[in-house]
């Protein structure tokens with residue numbers, strides 16, 4: 001089973017059971033799912049296998065950031081689990097990203113490999129505190145160019161940057177955008193946000209949505225409301 005939907009639901013759950021309980025309320029033909037740091041640290045590769053068994057394509061969002069050899073090995077390990085997408089931090093630099101790309105190619109692994117630019121929870125003041133003087137949009141552009149030059153299939157950015165990245169990097173370069181907030185949802189800890197409809201219009205290729213769906217009483221109904229917003 002696979003989905004052509006742009007929607008990726010973040011299964012940020014504290015256990016394997018909780019994640020599968022949630023996944024069982026979603027439809028693998030209408031979304032993909034994302035496994036992040038908390039869930040993977042608690043449940044390991046078992047959760048990926050169980051989600052594949054239920055027909056879901058999985059984005060393994062572990063944001064690898066280390067020396068090139070270590071990241072290349074981690075990306076290979078993820079791809080060998082059959083995940084649809086895996087990511088690294090663009091801040092790890094060109095040699096790190098190239099090593100990851102080269103490792104996938106050497107082993108004939110076709111998992112999408114993308115790079116995180118600037119976390120959607122960060123705004124200008126957060127960047128200044130870590131020594132980045134550019135505004136988030138400028139830093140995202142810089143890292144997206146580097147990611148494209150280094151062989152990445154796309155980036156994680158906020159939807160606020162999607163239109164500019166479409167101009168710079170083209171339509172085929174993936175723009176995977178968390179920080180998606182339908183009008184009914186709270187921003188939580190996200191800072192650079194957009195609604196699903198605005199994000200798709202801006203050129204996002206995939207929308208990562210967590211709490212607005214996973215905290216809903218009926219997650220599938222929340223997902224349907226988002227689908228409706230996209231076609232309206």
Ligand SMILES: O=c1ccn([C@@H]2O[C@H](COP(=O)(O)O)[C@@H](O)[C@H]2O)c(=O)[nH]1
Pocket residue numbers: 010012036116118119120121156157178179180188190208209210211212
């Ligand atoms: O810049 C980034 C990179 C990753 N994320 C992840 O996406 C989801 C968003 O969840 P919400 O509940 O919809 O806020 C979450 O798993 C993050 O780890 C991100 O938000 N921003």
